[in-house]
Amino acid sequence: MAQTLERLKESASQTAGPYVHIGLMPNFCGIGGVYAHDLGATMVNEKTKGERIRIKIRVIDGADTPLKDALVEIWQADAAGLYNSPSELRGSADPNFSGWGRQATDMTSGECLFETVKPGRVPFIDGRPMAPHITAWIVARGINIGLHTRIYFGDEEKANAQDPVLARIEHRNRIGTLIASREGDTYAFDIRLQGDDETVFFDI
Amino acid sequence: MTGQKLAPNSRPETGAFFQRDREWHPPAFTPGYKTSILRSPRRPLVALNNTLSELTGPVFGHDIIGELDNDLIYNFAAPGEAAIGPRIIVHGRVLDERGIGVSGALIEVWQANAGGRYRHKNEGYLAPLDPNFGGGGRIIATEDGSYSFRTVQPGPYPWPNGPNDWRPAHIHFSIFGHGFAQRLITQMYFEGDPMIWKCPIVRTIPDHHAIEGLTAALDMQATIPMDARAYKFDIVLRGRRSTLFENRLEGN
Ligand SMILES: [Fe+3]
Numbered sequence: 001m002a003q004t005l006e007r008l009k010e011s012a013s014q015t016a017g018p019y020v021h022i023g024l025m026p027n028f029c030g031i032g033g034v035y036a037h038d039l040g041a042t043m044v045n046e047k048t049k050g051e052r053i054r055i056k057i058r059v060i061d062g063a064d065t066p067l068k069d070a071l072v073e074i075w076q077a078d079a080a081g082l083y084n085s086p087s088e089l090r091g092s093a094d095p096n097f098s099g100w101g102r103q104a105t106d107m108t109s110g111e112c113l114f115e116t117v118k119p120g121r122v123p124f125i126d127g128r129p130m131a132p133h134i135t136a137w138i139v140a141r142g143i144n145i146g147l148h149t150r151i152y153f154g155d156e157e158k159a160n161a162q163d164p165v166l167a168r169i170e171h172r173n174r175i176g177t178l179i180a181s182r183e184g185d186t187y188a189f190d191i192r193l194q195g196d197d198e199t200v201f202f203d204i
Numbered sequence: 205m206t207g208q209k210l211a212p213n214s215r216p217e218t219g220a221f222f223q224r225d226r227e228w229h230p231p232a233f234t235p236g237y238k239t240s241i242l243r244s245p246r247r248p249l250v251a252l253n254n255t256l257s258e259l260t261g262p263v264f265g266h267d268i269i270g271e272l273d274n275d276l277i278y279n280f281a282a283p284g285e286a287a288i289g290p291r292i293i294v295h296g297r298v299l300d301e302r303g304i305g306v307s308g309a310l311i312e313v314w315q316a317n318a319g320g321r322y323r324h325k326n327e328g329y330l331a332p333l334d335p336n337f338g339g340g341g342r343i344i345a346t347e348d349g350s351y352s353f354r355t356v357q358p359g360p361y362p363w364p365n366g367p368n369d370w371r372p373a374h375i376h377f378s379i380f381g382h383g384f385a386q387r388l389i390t391q392m393y394f395e396g397d398p399m400i401w402k403c404p405i406v407r408t409i410p411d412h413h414a415i416e417g418l419t420a421a422l423d424m425q426a427t428i429p430m431d432a433r434a435y436k437f438d439i440v441l442r443g444r445r446s447t448l449f450e451n452r453l454e455g456n
Contacts, residue, residue: 023314142239
């Protein structure tokens with residue numbers, strides 16, 4: 001027998017369930033007075049640098065119905081391509097930009113909206129620049145483990161064509177599921193949980 | 205805003221996270237839990253080695269935490285009143301797979317009241333609301349990953365899945381570590397509850413050791429006599445590789 005590695009196992013995931021708002025967005029679901037505001041509700045302030053954009057997200061199930069009880073978190077670099085994180089060693093990110101947002105899909109429309117800035121480019125593992133992108137994480141009732149995906153921008157065709165992550169997607173016809181389309185200052189991004197246009201989800 | 209800096213002598217880690225063991229976690233498609241049927245991706249996940257976008261993550265400062273955020277008995281109660289139910293303290297550590305405490309982890313919790321009723325507009329169980337119980341709380345772990353909060357033990361509740369399915373008593377947990385790839389939501393169960401093994405949501409987890417890992421132990425030593433019992437619940441997030449011998453193109 002060899003020595004044991006003595007590693008622990010990650011705690012197993014469980015669904016966020018239908019009442020995730022109570023813990024993560026209490027003000028959104030009418031529980032006032034516990035937290036002043038819901039964490040992640042605001043990513044920018046008047047001093048944030050960069051181009052202001054909005055991301056409109058829907059999460060759609062296998063029966064083509066938008067989820068009205070999903071929770072989406074996004075994580076992105078600032079306009080200069082720096083993350084507001086202690087593990088960011090390349091420089092200091094914009095102190096007026098959190099880089100992290102959290103929204104629930106609306107209980108009637110099934111949409112959620114993030115007000116943010118267009119992220120700058122961040123290097124891939126080998127140093128090549130990745131196309132501007134946002135990381136998204138989706139939880140809901142019926143989702144047993146949070147789903148990771150990326151949001152790329154439809155008006156960054158050249159950068160997208162050279163992106164080392166998109167290049168790894170074997171089925172080229174699926175790349176479109178990761179690209180948000182622009183209209184004015186708003187990008188629309190549909191996350192399809194299953195079906196012919198199932199969004200690409202990553203095992204990160 | 206985020207952006208809390210770590211202690212000056214603790215250099216932030218930037219190694220990739222250990223691969224997630226997908227056999228240990230519940231799969232996406234678990235027909236016994238009916239809602240998963242239409243909400244489960246059917247195509248294989250695309251494997252992605254961690255880039256900075258997954259290695260970094262938001263870190264939260266103590267400035268977000270209010271005085272009663274870790275006390276669900278009082279954080280929604282009217283002055284001089286308290287939530288009804290068996291008083292408990294839940295405590296433990298947030299560790300990573302290497303056994304290292306995750307300093308400054310943000311833990312957010314939510315639960316039903318002692319009767320098994322959630323304070324939520326979509327909730328219709330006939331058990332009454334407790335006017336003094338909101339059901340949510342949050343804590344930032346200390347330097348060694350320790351955390352604790354006070355609450356009432358939640359009740360079990362029925363839910364529409366099979367004709368007679370009940371959730372065991374449980375507390376929902378959401379945890380942020382140091383990298384977005386560590387992001388985790390799970391649930392804590394209570395030692396000795398026979399409902400655990402009957403629950404279709406618990407049973408989405410294939411390995412019974414993984415279920416035991418979500419079951420908090422009654423901890424009489426941490427109990428406050430004549431006041432509150434204690435349960436100990438450790439949470440494990442993904443570990444990360446050391447970068448000691450790696451050539452990195454970016455950083456430093
Ligand atoms: Fe629950």
